[in-house]
Amino acid sequence: MLEKHQHHHDTRDFDGITDNRASKVPWYFSALFFGLLIWGGAYMGYYLFSGWTQEGEFGQKMAAYEATHRPESTAPAAAPSSVAQPSQEELLAKGATLYGKRCRACHGNDGKGGVGSDLTQAAYHYGRDLQSVTQSIAGGRPGGMPAFGEQLSAGEIQALAAHVLSLE
Numbered sequence: 100m101l102e103k104h105q106h107h108h109d110t111r112d113f114d115g116i117t118d119n120r121a122s123k124v125p126w127y128f129s130a131l132f133f134g135l136l137i138w139g140g141a142y143m144g145y146y147l148f149s150g151w152t153q154e155g156e157f158g159q160k161m162a163a164y165e166a167t168h169r170p171e172s173t174a175p176a177a178a179p180s181s182v183a184q185p186s187q188e189e190l191l192a193k194g195a196t197l198y199g200k201r202c203r204a205c206h207g208n209d210g211k212g213g214v215g216s217d218l219t220q221a222a223y224h225y226g227r228d229l230q231s232v233t234q235s236i237a238g239g240r241p242g243g244m245p246a247f248g249e250q251l252s253a254g255e256i257q258a259l260a261a262h263v264l265s266l267e
Contacts, residue, residue: 185254187261194262197255201247202263210266215243218266232260 109121145151185193198210205215216224225231225240236256239246247256 185258190258190261191265193255194258194260194265197251197259198262201251201259205243210263218263227264229260229264232263233257236260236263 110117110119112118198206202215205213206218207213207215210218212218221227223231223235225235233256235244236251236259237246237248247259251259
């Protein structure tokens with residue numbers, strides 16, 4: 100059946116669409132097509148032969164970030180005798196400030212819960228002692244509690260844990 104359909108005409112009609120095979124593609128389409136091919140070849144060549152890699156760029160950005168955002172825990176330790184231990188009031192005040200910045204969105208202003216659990220309960224799921232609360236803050240817990248061990252120093256985690264334990 101297709102052998103009978105030899106196209107000897109420059110135009111043909113099919114379902115109301117006229118195909119004109121005599122006209123050529125506009126010159127600007129050809130210019131855009133070949134320009135795109137040249138640009139694509141140059142772009143690929145630059146990234147293939149320049150030595151750029153995603154891992155290298157990520158490493159540079161991480162090094163720059165780490166240089167500007169070093170946590171206090173990576174600072175060289177001072178002599179123990181020269182470090183003054185903060186008082187309980189100072190520790191709770193620092194913990195309250197950190198709570199307002201880090202915890203209030205999930206646990207509420209007064210610690211009664213919301214998205215996060217109620218921190219005013221007599222018992223916590225993972226324990227309501229300093230070590231358990233510190234571990235929960237630093238390492239996070241399954242079900243939504245994020246880990247703050249990489250974002251806060253050990254002193255800040257202790258202050259935050261002291262504040263959380265003071266909520267009742």
